[in-house]
Each structure stands twice: as structure tokens, then as C-alpha cells.
Amino acid sequence: MSQSDTNKVVISGVGVISALGVGIDPLWEAMLEGRTGLKRIERFDPSGFSSQVAGELAEEEFKVRKIVPKSHRKATKVMCRDTELAVGAAAQAVENAGITTAGTSDDPPTIDPSRIGCHIGAGLISAEVNELGAALVTSKNADGSFDLAHWGSEGMQNLSPLWLLKYLPNMLACHVTIVHDCRGPSNTITCCEASSGLSIAESRRVIQRGDADACLSGGAEDRVNPLALYRQHCTDRLAETDGSGDITKIIQPFSKDSNGTLIGEGGGILLIESENSCNSRSGSPWCTIDGIGCRQSFTETPLDADPVALTSAINKAMCEANCKPSDIDLIVPLGSGIPKIDAVEVVGLTSVFGETLHNIPTITTIPYTGNCMAGNGAICIGVAAKAMKEQTIPARLGSDITAGIHAEKCDSKETQINNVLVVTPSEGGQCVAIILGRITS
Amino acid sequence: MTRVVVTGMGWITPLGNDLDTVWKRMCNSESAIATIDRFDASSFPTKFAGQVRDFDWKQYVQDASIHHKPAMNSQFALGAAKQAWEQSGLGSYQELDHERTGIYLGAGEGVLDFSAHSMIDTHSWDVEDGKVDAVAWAKFATEQLDEWGEVEQEPNMPLWHLAREYNLRGPAFNCLTACAASTQAIGEATSVLLRGDADVMLAGGTHTMLHALGITGFNRLTALSTFDGDPKKASKPFSRDRGGFVMGEGSGMLVLETLEHALKRGATPLAEIVGFGSSADAYRITDLHPEGRGPSAAMNNALSQAGIDAKTKTNDPPVQYISAHGTSTQENDSIETMAIKLAFGENAPNVPISSIKSMMGHLIAAAGSVELITCIMSIQTNMLVPTINLDNPDPALDLDYIPNTAREADVACCLSNSFGFGGQNNTLVVKRFYP
Numbered sequence: 001m002s003q004s005d006t007n008k009v010v011i012s013g014v015g016v017i018s019a020l021g022v023g024i025d026p027l028w029e030a031m032l033e034g035r036t037g038l039k040r041i042e043r044f045d046p047s048g049f050s051s052q053v054a055g056e057l058a059e060e061e062f063k064v065r066k067i068v069p070k071s072h073r074k075a076t077k078v079m080c081r082d083t084e085l086a087v088g089a090a091a092q093a094v095e096n097a098g099i100t101t102a103g104t105s106d107d108p109p110t111i112d113p114s115r116i117g118c119h120i121g122a123g124l125i126s127a128e129v130n131e132l133g134a135a136l137v138t139s140k141n142a143d144g145s146f147d148l149a150h151w152g153s154e155g156m157q158n159l160s161p162l163w164l165l166k167y168l169p170n171m172l173a174c175h176v177t178i179v180h181d182c183r184g185p186s187n188t189i190t191c192c193e194a195s196s197g198l199s200i201a202e203s204r205r206v207i208q209r210g211d212a213d214a215c216l217s218g219g220a221e222d223r224v225n226p227l228a229l230y231r232q233h234c235t236d237r238l239a240e241t242d243g244s245g246d247i248t249k250i251i252q253p254f255s256k257d258s259n260g261t262l263i264g265e266g267g268g269i270l271l272i273e274s275e276n277s278c279n280s281r282s283g284s285p286w287c288t289i290d291g292i293g294c295r296q297s298f299t300e301t302p303l304d305a306d307p308v309a310l311t312s313a314i315n316k317a318m319c320e321a322n323c324k325p326s327d328i329d330l331i332v333p334l335g336s337g338i339p340k341i342d343a344v345e346v347v348g349l350t351s352v353f354g355e356t357l358h359n360i361p362t363i364t365t366i367p368y369t370g371n372c373m374a375g376n377g378a379i380c381i382g383v384a385a386k387a388m389k390e391q392t393i394p395a396r397l398g399s400d401i402t403a404g405i406h407a408e409k410c411d412s413k414e415t416q417i418n419n420v421l422v423v424t425p426s427e428g429g430q431c432v433a434i435i436l437g438r439i440t441s
Numbered sequence: 442m443t444r445v446v447v448t449g450m451g452w453i454t455p456l457g458n459d460l461d462t463v464w465k466r467m468c469n470s471e472s473a474i475a476t477i478d479r480f481d482a483s484s485f486p487t488k489f490a491g492q493v494r495d496f497d498w499k500q501y502v503q504d505a506s507i508h509h510k511p512a513m514n515s516q517f518a519l520g521a522a523k524q525a526w527e528q529s530g531l532g533s534y535q536e537l538d539h540e541r542t543g544i545y546l547g548a549g550e551g552v553l554d555f556s557a558h559s560m561i562d563t564h565s566w567d568v569e570d571g572k573v574d575a576v577a578w579a580k581f582a583t584e585q586l587d588e589w590g591e592v593e594q595e596p597n598m599p600l601w602h603l604a605r606e607y608n609l610r611g612p613a614f615n616c617l618t619a620c621a622a623s624t625q626a627i628g629e630a631t632s633v634l635l636r637g638d639a640d641v642m643l644a645g646g647t648h649t650m651l652h653a654l655g656i657t658g659f660n661r662l663t664a665l666s667t668f669d670g671d672p673k674k675a676s677k678p679f680s681r682d683r684g685g686f687v688m689g690e691g692s693g694m695l696v697l698e699t700l701e702h703a704l705k706r707g708a709t710p711l712a713e714i715v716g717f718g719s720s721a722d723a724y725r726i727t728d729l730h731p732e733g734r735g736p737s738a739a740m741n742n743a744l745s746q747a748g749i750d751a752k753t754k755t756n757d758p759p760v761q762y763i764s765a766h767g768t769s770t771q772e773n774d775s776i777e778t779m780a781i782k783l784a785f786g787e788n789a790p791n792v793p794i795s796s797i798k799s800m801m802g803h804l805i806a807a808a809g810s811v812e813l814i815t816c817i818m819s820i821q822t823n824m825l826v827p828t829i830n831l832d833n834p835d836p837a838l839d840l841d842y843i844p845n846t847a848r849e850a851d852v853a854c855c856l857s858n859s860f861g862f863g864g865q866n867n868t869l870v871v872k873r874f875y876p
Contacts, residue, residue, distance in 0.1 A: 048579025075726060114738065118721060122617070124550055124595050130572040133562035140566075146559040148653065152484030156657045164658030165726055165862060169596070170618045174863030177723040183738065185719035186865060187625055190596040190617045198614050205632055211719070211742070226578050234588040294638075296544060296613035301509065302592070302601040309610060312540055316638075428597035429604060430613045 009204045010285035010439070012278045013097025013271030015089040016382040017220070018369040019055030019264055022062050023092050027368070027379070028386050031394035032412045036368050038250070038262060040243030043224055051238035053250060055264025055370025056224045057085075067091045069103055072179050078162045079175060081222035081265065082125050085375065086172035087179060089269035090216050094180060097271040097283060099214075102181035109181065110281055117184035117212035118177045119203045120269065121195025121219025121374040122169035126227035135159040176216055176269070184212040189374075193334060194294075195219045196268065196377030197424050197432030201292045203272040213277040218378030220267025223371070232263050235303050235427060237338045248397045251367045253335035254342045254407045255399030261336040264370020268378030270385075286385040288437040290419070291321030297429030305341050305425040310348030310433070314423060317433040318352070323419055325353045328360060328435075330387060332380045332422040335364030335407060336371055337398075341425060346404040349423070361415070362407045363387060367397035377424045381434065384420040388438050391417055445631045446710035446874055448703050449531070449696030450814045451524025453517045455491030455689050455801045459524065464818050466800070467826040468847040472673035473801050474687050480555075480653050487665040489672035490651050491689035491802030496520060508602055512551030512593035515602040517692035517807070518647035522603050529696035531607075531641065534706050542641040543611030544600055545630035547622025549648030549806040551594040557585040558654075599647050611639045617806060619861030620766070622646055623693065624809030624869055628717030630697055640702040647692035648806035656688065662727075664770060676803075677830035678767035678796035679774050679842045686768040689802025693810030710874040712817045715854075716749070718742025722864025729772055729860070733780030736766075736858065739866035740784035743856065747870040752786035760785070760792055760870070761850060762819050764812040764857040765842075767796025767828065768803055777858065778838045793850065795828040795843040809859035813869055816855035820873045825850050 016023060019037030020030040030037065037055045046052035064084040065076050068091075079087065094101055099110040139147045139155030147155075165171060170188040177186050185206050189198045196219035203215035223232055232238055239250050239260035252258040278285050293316025297306030318325070333345045350357050365379050372379060387393055395412045402408045418438045425431045450460060455473035457463040466473075473491045482488045498516035499505040501523040511519065526532055565577035592598070597615040604613065612633050618625050623646025630644035650659070659665045666685035668675035676687040703710055720742065722735035729735070744751045749759045766777055782789045797815055804811055819825055824847055831844035853873040860866050 044575040046575065048576035048583075078726065113723065114720075129562055129565075129575075129578060132558075133566050133573045134571070136559050136562045137566045139559075140563045144564065146556070146563055148481055148559075149484040151559070151653070151657070152482065152486075156485075156661060159657065159661050161661045161663070162727065163661055165662070168617075168619055168862060170861065170863045170865060171726065173618075173721075174726055174865075177721040177864065178725065181723050183721050183723045183735065186618070186721035187616050187629070187719070188618050190615050191600070191613075192595060192597060202614070202629065205629075205636060209632060209635070226573070226575050226582075230579065230582045230586070231591045231594065234586075234591045294543075294612040294614070295540065296600070296604045296610050298539075298604065298608055298610055299601075300507075302595075302598060312610070426597075428595060428601050428615075430597065430600070 007208045008275035009207055009289045010273055010275050010278050011270050011287050011385050012273040012283045012285045013093040014286060014382045014385055015092025015096060016268040016379055017085050017089045018266035018379060019057050020368060022088060024382050024386055031368055034395035034397060036248050036397060038247050038370055041224060044226055049229055050240045053241050053243045053247060053262050054224045057265060062088055064088060068179055078166050080125055080166045082122060082220055083172050083175050085220040085222060085267050086120055086269060087175050089220060089267050090176045093216060093269045093271050103179040111214050113181040114183045115213040116182040117203060117206050117215035118173045118182045118186040119199040119215055119217045120173040120176060121189045121199045122172045123221035123374040125167045125169055126225055127167055129226050172220060182216060191430040192427040193373055193376050194424050194426035194430035194432045195374035197434055198294060200272060201294055204289055207274050214271055214273040216269050217272045218267060218269040219374040221372055221374040222265035223263035223373060224265045229263055237261055251337035252399040253337050253364045254402035254405050256403060257399055258337040258339055261338050261366060262370045264372040266369055266372040266379060267375020268382040270378060285439050287388050287439055290437040291317035291435040293317035293433045295431045297431060299429055302428050305344040307344045307347035309431045310425055311351040313431040313433040314352045317435045321435040323435055327419050328421045329417045330420045331360050332363045332384045332420060334424050336366050344425060350404060358406055360406055361393050362405060363393060364396055364407055380422050384422050384436055388417045388420055443635050444700040445634045445697055445714045446700050446703050447695050447712045447817060448698055448708045448710060449525035449529030450817060451521040452693040452811050452814055453493055453496055453520040454691040454811060455493055458496050458520060467797060468824055470827050470829045470845060471800060472829060474672045474675055476672060479651055482656060485656055486660045486667045487656055489675060490687060492651060493691050502606055507605055510589050511602050513649050514549055514551055514647045515599040518599040519602055519606060521692035521694035522643060525694040525696045526607060530708050538640060539608050539610045541611050541639050542609050543613055543633060543639040544603055544609050545614045545626045545642055545644045546600050547616050547626035547646035547806045548596050548599040549617060550596045552649060552652050553654050554590055555653040561585055603643060609643060618865040619863055620805055620808055621859040621861035621865040621867045622806035624859035624867040625719060627810060627813060628719060628867060628869055631714045631717055634697060634699050641698040643694060644697055645694035645810035646807035648804060649690035650805055651688055651690045674830050676769050676799045678769040678799050678828050679835060679838050680831055681833045681835040683769045683771060683774060685770055687802040689804045691804045692807050693814050712820055712871045713874045715872050716743035716747030716870030718868045720866045724864055726863060729776045733776045733783055735864055735866040736777060736780035736860055737783035739868040743868040743870045751784055751788060754787045758788045758791050760854050760856050761852045762825055762855040763792055763794040764816050765794050765796045766858045766860045767798055769798060774838060778840055790840055793825050793841045793843050795826055797826060799829040813857045816857050816871050819852045819855055823849055823852050
């Protein structure tokens, strides 16, 4: 076995889906205006939860049936929301990249299907409580207890035969590979917020070792359902709010007043491609992926983060990218508003950038979209790529005062951006740092 | 050129919890399949499984208190990793660079508390609305669910436990590609080493779906065997009357490292990973491609990477054993046989194949890692373990499936297949280590 890591890898297509709409443009426009997508949850009555606000995409704004080929419409019935989001973002990425696949037309594909991989970060997909509850209730005894014996003999028959397949994490990639006929290496990374970044790391590794020319890569997750919201509540990371007052003041990344984060649904799929492949089809790359570092935290609990791991991941990415701290023009941190995670990010970044950290602007996406967990990193990278393309930093929401990092509330502004650092520490302790480089003619 | 070797292995399986015991039992054609006693499955269509027994995770860690309350998948991972770590000798290697020691797992989710969830969903059910009352649901969830148990559901939690136990700070990934996950994890861990991003990777898988909702899900898919007889006879890969897979559980872990690193510290390479191939069927969510397109592509890629010409007719095939995915479903065993023929051409009938799932059931995400360890044990002992319960061969499946009895053979190179729901195909090629 041998590996080559000399092939340059670019992002040649961007697809994002979030509370602010389908595609990178609605999100970008909202971020330029400082308009959040957070609102009180409407999909179910959240009154029983202490955190009642989320980044929720209205059902009528996105119908997955409308964007898949006719041959795959039946299969949309066994898509959970996470899969729908991934399929939606992938469609955007393919369209944006300007390639033809089985999912876009009957014309010959631009890239040999056996040379397209797929790496999509996914979460612990939570079963829809209404779907499962409707079956379970058939095995409820008169005294209110649950009758397992009845469930085994009869009750489970009320569950759709394909129920399990709906909730396997690799179904996001499975549907995307079927729709776009991607027959190359396919993987599903399940590392909470780091899932997208690690998926992109894997796509780059697969391309550089010669096993694919391009990969649909990123992540998606839906946390806007009761079980997923409850599970996030268990991590003690959510801001308590009933949605009254100024929604934009709930998540305040890097502020001493921050009291937690909010959930969201969404994600991003990017077309990651070798520069040679992109050039050969006269594609228009958004940026290069110049360096990636991945590290594991050593922490007391899986809910903590480790500044040493974050620093090490950043240093590895900078080393690969042949970058100095002074080369970084923009940082996209997780910026979740979870005080202890924000603090670790500041310590980790300060170890790399020192006092200059105050001078490097940041983009924080979670105040706009909520924390989309496995999809969050890809949203960050999509926004970073857009910022580089537009040479603009969008508005930041949150607090007027932040500690140790240039992340206070501000309006959008134009500036020169040549290198962007995207960092993500995740629940579970995985850290990933990615450096994107500007493509100049 | 960088080479990647295996220096440690460990497993927790339904057949036992150490390398030697499990190996001996497989060589003796023993089955671990028995009636499920973890929950009352007596009314379920499937009442049997391969269940890990006599296992106490606390015996495999230095200080149980640092792990809080690990879910069962994490417990299995800690048990298997301890064996691998000890065999590799890394526990006493003082110069280990922890930032260059990573983890790549194919771990499944934690065990869902079905008793609590069924209570919550049914008690919060609003008959008039025909759906759960979310406010009531939240109230019952808060009262009934163990918060830490829900945190442990995340599939990356075993990764955290292993990192915590062994102070591993390098590249860390968890993938979950259904039944192909741990083979993929080992393949990608190898790739991380070949890139130079780490010196050592702890890689493997861990999973249990042996709970009421897991059995329910696979029963509804009609993927599980509902054999009405001696459970030991239920898993029968490549038989004419095979009727679905049998659930298993457990973990397999391997220490992988660059040869340079292994030799520098005086470690003994057990085998060398020489090929990894991965593909997607991109066909249907429920079915394998009927021509075996994806599995054969994965095998071809792995063989090509290993520099092995498998198709040219020879009396001395370059691969001496295939650990089949061999689930005992009608579809898998037929299509895997077809794909092996595509990959090996006229040599296919001369390459012995077996499925250890016949003896321990299907360990789902962990299956591939346990099966790769089986390959390495074959290389080390020159023994091939059998496919048991192959008393009624399917006449359409005409390869050498090592029926019922282990056999001696000169084994220098093995191939291990794992295929998953959703069209995930992964293959590893492992060779006897030659300096």
C-alpha cells in the first residue's frame, strides 16, 4: 500500500441547508443583515422543555420529494429528517459545482461514478416519537403498563417494516450515493460537532491517496424533535429560554453572559475535488483545502473540551498548510455559547495566536442556525468559503463584549481574506481544524 | 515506503473474552447461539442470539471511576482494547508519543432503555390527536430516563472511553456504516498511518443491538433468522435453507502501527495490512446490487492495493483464506459468492472461505474487526475455522466454504469482507509479516 498526499484538493461546490433556507445564499444574505433563523420551536409544543428555541426550517420551505429524481421519490418515504437535509444539501452542492450526475439529468455524468466518494457526518438519529409511539401504544395494557410480550407477538407489526433503515446513520450517505450514483468509497462519521470536519478530512485523504477524484462531503443533523432535544438537554449545554425577549441575545458566543447554546437542524454538503479533476472539467473552485489537523481531547468527561488538543489540531493544520499564525485572516470557531467550551476555544486559539487573536476577525454561525451538531462544521466551512469568495465578513450576533477573542457583535464588512481557519471541538472530545486558502487567478 | 503492521489484538465475543478461548472454540466448531436472556424475548419472532457472557468491564480498566457509567458498547471496547494494548506491549512503552497515537473506531450507538422509552411514549400518547403529547413526553422523559445513559447513546462515546483509558490524543474518528463499520475503520486507520499522520492507531469496532428495539427493528426487516429449532443450528451461511442472520454482539480491537515504529520499540508484528478497498453500491437502500458490483469493486480495490493478481489462473492462489461477510441471508451469501467469483475469476473455487457468523452470530458494527482478527489468527496458527451448520449446501453456491470442520492449511494471505445496509462495501487484505 502506498499513499500520495501531493494532490491539491479544492472545494468546488457548496450546498448548505439551515433554518435560514435552502442553499448558501439565503443563509449568507441573512448573515449580512444580522438576521437570525432562531425562533420558538413550532414543530412540536416545546413547553415541557427548558430550552424552547431552535433553528428550525419550516416544512413548507423544503420538500425533499421535489428535488430527487422520479426513480427515488418512493424512497423518500423512508428518509428521516436528517437524511432529507443531507439529500437537499447534496443537490445544492452538485448544482453549484456545475456537474452532471444521475441525480441531475440522464446525460452522461461529468465524473466517473466509480471515482466519486461520499463522506457524510451524521448524528445519533433520534426516532420520531410519534411514529414509534403509535406502534408502542398498541401494546399498552389496561392498567397503563407496557406489555412486552404483546409487543413481541403482535405490537411490533404496527411498525413499518423499513423503520430501522430510516434511522441508521449511514442512510444519509446511502441516499446521496444512490441519487447521484456515487460508487467510490463512502463513509459516515459520527463524532457530534466534529463529524463534518472529519468527513472532509477523510474525503481529502481518499482523494489524495488516489481512490477518488471527488467526494460529496460534509454532514447534516436534525435535533428539532423531542428525543433529540431531550438528549441534548442531558448534556447540560442548552440555554434555558421560552423564546420571549430578544432571540439574538440568547446565544452569546465568548461572552461572560452566555448561558448555553440552542439546537438546530441543517448541514452542508460540499463537493471536495482534486484540483486536477476540477481543472479538467473547467470547474470553478471556491477555495483550496490546505491543511487539516485532528486530535482527541483528554478530559474528565466526554462533555468537556481540551485546549491542548485544539491547539495541537490547529498547529497540525497550519503545518500542513505551510501557514504562520500571521497568515490567518479569519477564524470560524464553533462559538456555541456554551461557556466552558467557548473558554477552551479561546485558550486553545490563544496558544497559537497569542495576543494577535484579538485582531483576527471571526464568524460565528450558531447564533444564526442553532447548533446543527454533525452538520454544523459543514455550515461553517460553507460560510467560510463564501466569505473568502466575497471577501466579506458577515455580521456577528451575540454580545457587545467578548473575552479574549474578536467575536463581539458587529455589522458585516468587506476585508481581504486569503486564509481561513475553521475549528471545531466536539462533544466526545474530537477536535478538527481546517485551513482554507483563497484561489487567486 | 511505509508499511503498517498489527502488533496487538483483542476481542470480546459471544464465544469468549480472550483470543485463545475463542480461537479454540471456533476450531472446535462450537456455536455460542442460545436463547436470549437479557430481556424476555419469548414472544418475539426471534428468541435467540449470540450473547457476551461472563464479562465484567471493570476487570479491564485501571480505574473504573474515571469512566462514569459506560454503555455496554463502551464496556466491550474497553475489554477488547485492553487485550490488544497488552499484546502490543505499548502499556510498558514509556516513549509513546500520545499525540501521534490515534483511534479509529467503527462503533455503534449505546443501548437504548426500551423499558423506559416504551413507558414514556405510551403514557404521553394523546389518543384524540393520534400523536405524542410533547409536553407530557418531556415530563415523563425527565422522570424516567437516566441522563447519563442518554449521553452514552452517542456513537463516539466508546472512542472517548478508550482515549481516556490510554491517554490517546492523536487523530480520532468514529464511523458507523452499519455492518461494514469496523472493517472501514481499520482500513482508514491504516490510511492515516500511511499518510504519516500518526505512528500508532487503535482501531476496531464495538456494538450491541441485543435489546428489544434492536431485535424489533431487524425482525421487521425480516433480516433475522426465526429458526424454530436448536438455536445453535440457526446461523447457517451458504446453506440452502439459510433463513436470515443471527444477532451477536461484542468488540474487536487491533493495535496498528507503522513498521518503523514497531521495530524501533522492539514490538513483534503479528501481520501486515496490505490492502483496503471501499465502495458504495449506489443501488437501493434495501438490496445489494444483483451483479455484486459494489462488493467486487471493494475486493478488486483491496487486492490491487495489495499488489495481488487474484484472477490469473494458478494452482497456488495468492490468497489462502477469505473471511466472508457470510450473514446467512439468502441475498448476501448469493451475491457475495458471485462477487468473489468476479474478483478471483477461475481461482475462486480454490480459495477457502468461511463465515464465523455461523458460530457467534453477527456482531454488526464490530463484525469486521473480529473477522480480521480471525484472519490473523489463521495466519499465525495455519488453521482455517469452519462455516458450521453447512449440512445442506445451496447447490447454487459452489465455492469451498470450509463446511463444519476446521482444517490445517498454509496461510500467508487473507481477505476479509464486510458489507452493510445502505450498500457499504469494505475489504481488507492482510498478510503474514515478512521483514
